[in-house]
Amino acid sequence: MQVAADLQKGLDVYAIREQFPILKREVKGKPLVYLDNAATSQKPQVVIDALVNYYTNYNANIHRGIHTLAEEATAAFEATRDTIQKFIGAASREEIIFTRGTTEGINLVAYTWGRQNLHAGDEVIISGMEHHSNIVPWQIICEEKKAVLKVIPVDDNGELILEEFKKLLTEKTKIVSVVHVSNALGTVNPVKQIIDAAHAKGAVVMVDGAQSSVHLDINVQEMDCDFFAFSAHKLYGPTGVGALYGKKHILEAMPVFQGGGEMIKEVTFAKTTYNDLPYKYEAGTPNIADVVAFKAALDFMTETGMKKMRDYEHELLAYATEQLEQIEGLKIIGKAREKTSLISFIIDKVHPQDVGILLDNRGIAVRTGHHCAQTLMDRFCIPGTIRASFAIYNTKEEIDALVEGLKKAIKLLV
Amino acid sequence: MTIQQIEDEIVEEFSLFDSWDDKYEYIIDLGKRLAPLDNKYRIDENKVRGCQSTVWLAAEYKEDGKIYFTADSDAIIVKGLISMLIRVLSGRTPDEIINAPLTFIQRIGMTTHLAQTRSNGLLSMVKQMKNYAVAFKIKNSQLQ
Numbered sequence: 282m283q284v285a286a287d288l289q290k291g292l293d294v295y296a297i298r299e300q301f302p303i304l305k306r307e308v309k310g311k312p313l314v315y316l317d318n319a320a321t322s323q324k325p326q327v328v329i330d331a332l333v334n335y336y337t338n339y340n341a342n343i344h345r346g347i348h349t350l351a352e353e354a355t356a357a358f359e360a361t362r363d364t365i366q367k368f369i370g371a372a373s374r375e376e377i378i379f380t381r382g383t384t385e386g387i388n389l390v391a392y393t394w395g396r397q398n399l400h401a402g403d404e405v406i407i408s409g410m411e412h413h414s415n416i417v418p419w420q421i422i423c424e425e426k427k428a429v430l431k432v433i434p435v436d437d438n439g440e441l442i443l444e445e446f447k448k449l450l451t452e453k454t455k456i457v458s459v460v461h462v463s464n465a466l467g468t469v470n471p472v473k474q475i476i477d478a479a480h481a482k483g484a485v486v487m488v489d490g491a492q493s494s495v496h497l498d499i500n501v502q503e504m505d506c507d508f509f510a511f512s513a514h515k516l517y518g519p520t521g522v523g524a525l526y527g528k529k530h531i532l533e534a535m536p537v538f539q540g541g542g543e544m545i546k547e548v549t550f551a552k553t554t555y556n557d558l559p560y561k562y563e564a565g566t567p568n569i570a571d572v573v574a575f576k577a578a579l580d581f582m583t584e585t586g587m588k589k590m591r592d593y594e595h596e597l598l599a600y601a602t603e604q605l606e607q608i609e610g611l612k613i614i615g616k617a618r619e620k621t622s623l624i625s626f627i628i629d630k631v632h633p634q635d636v637g638i639l640l641d642n643r644g645i646a647v648r649t650g651h652h653c654a655q656t657l658m659d660r661f662c663i664p665g666t667i668r669a670s671f672a673i674y675n676t677k678e679e680i681d682a683l684v685e686g687l688k689k690a691i692k693l694l695v
Numbered sequence: 696m697t698i699q700q701i702e703d704e705i706v707e708e709f710s711l712f713d714s715w716d717d718k719y720e721y722i723i724d725l726g727k728r729l730a731p732l733d734n735k736y737r738i739d740e741n742k743v744r745g746c747q748s749t750v751w752l753a754a755e756y757k758e759d760g761k762i763y764f765t766a767d768s769d770a771i772i773v774k775g776l777i778s779m780l781i782r783v784l785s786g787r788t789p790d791e792i793i794n795a796p797l798t799f800i801q802r803i804g805m806t807t808h809l810a811q812t813r814s815n816g817l818l819s820m821v822k823q824m825k826n827y828a829v830a831f832k833i834k835n836s837q838l839q
């Protein structure tokens with residue numbers, strides 16, 4: 282039996298599902314089948330409770346008040362920083378900067394580190410499978426600094442061509458910014474190799490961890506990346522908050538990002554001195570409630586068990602791949618040797634949008650389109666794909682429903 | 696028939712379907728049967744923005760004082776929606792098109808059923824058709 286099989290594997294998916302209230306709802310009169318987890322994951326009750334509890338019991342502005350509520354709010358806020366430090370294996374808590382998400386983290390690095398360290402003729406390397414968030418900030422700063430943007434090509438399986446990367450890497454390379462796990466293909470990139478090669482040439486490396494942080498065990502010290510950015514909403518946490526990790530000596534040397542309250546030590550009209558790390562990069566009142574709830578999401582993951590989650594996700598990936606491959610005319614885009622639980626595919630003679638609409642009509646949520654990776658779609662000469670991405674609360678029955686929905690859609694459309 | 700009457704007719708047709716499955720099947724069928732678009736119209740200027748899919752929309756103003764629309768899309772449901780718009784708006788005078796109520800989209804439940812972004816695609820098609828009507832009207836008044 283299914284339940285028994287899942288129990289044996291370790292993760293009790295039905296118990297997990299109980300913790301996500303949204304999974305009980307219906308869409309178009311059918312039970313919701315949510316397979317758009319790479320866009321954003323759903324939230325467990327503990328995360329929702331953390332938000333409500335904060336506003337109900339100890340809402341206050343942090344770091345400056347001496348009253349009880351301010352102390353409680355500050356403690357909760359800073360506790361998240363400690364949890365993130367442990368979660369990604371950073372050496373110190375000062376290396377964790379709160380942001381709005383991955384996008385802001387990358388922009389912060391481009392606008393501060395980039396502005397200080399890039400000069401005319403310098404080179405920035407990204408890859409051919411980047412999310413627009415890891416393309417546009419670099420284009421902007423490269424244009425401003427007359428630096429050159431280089432792109433690591435992608436092969437037919439959706440893997441980076443490392444030999445080409447090594448050719449691109451020169452003394453002119455100042456920073457390499459690559460996605461850890463592709464949101465459009467699921468490819469897990471060999472970041473350790475990229476980082477070591479880049480360091481050997483004296484370049485720093487930024488890793489876009491938007492997708493990897495939920496699927497892989499992250500240890501920034503072992504990885505030895507210089508920057509790592511991720512978003513809470515992809516790992517069962519709230520929207521609008523994320524974290525940027527940076528090596529301490531690099532963060533200390535960088536100019537400030539935004540000016541305002543919190544990030545200053547002393548302000549006079551003649552001169553302002555800036556606060557210490559990490560506050561130097563946290564101008565203004567932050568998103569306190571969501572930072573507090575971010576901790577609940579990370580705790581939820583650690584308590585569920587990282588290994589259990591990884592094993593279960595791989596089981597879902599293997600099952601979905603096997604089932605989808607049996608559909609006639611269906612072609613999986615992205616067949617990297619190492620993938621997270623995400624499958625992008627196209628179907629002969631069928632437009633992804635039509636499939637998305639018809640699946641939605643059956644309560645099944647998938648993503649269709651270019652997945653904010655237009656340049657990657659161009660690489661495969663397709664306008665977009667249909668993407669099903671799985672989280673720990675998805676079941677094999679839901680994959681069956683997807684397959685059934687696809688077959689019905691194809692019958693109607695072709 | 697007036698535009699209003701055709702709109703009512705479409706609403707009537709849709710009321711026969713019990714489920715959205717059937718409605719989609721009908722829309723898909725309309726899409727498949729839409730008259731093909733002449734290749735000369737398949738140009739960038741005729742692309743309509745706001746769709747995940749590509750839509751080409753061409754308008755021709757004929758001697759009879761009416762506008763004739765032809766269109767195509769790579770996505771079949773969108774094509775079915777265009778087919779309905781063409782049925783309502785093609786072969787009408789600029790004034791008729793400009794003043795067309797087009798409440799049928801809402802009345803058949805299309806706006807609520809299709810997510811915002813996709814409806815926007817639909818709405819930008821409508822806007823584009825009305826823009827053509829306005830443009831031809833202005834051109835006419837300048838000729839006279």
Ligand SMILES: Cc1ncc(COP(=O)(O)O)c(C=O)c1O
Nearest residue numbers: 382383384412414464489491512
């Ligand atoms: C690989 C990748 N990078 C960056 C982002 C941007 O993340 P956010 O929108 O949370 O800033 C995403 C989100 O879709 C992503 O998948």
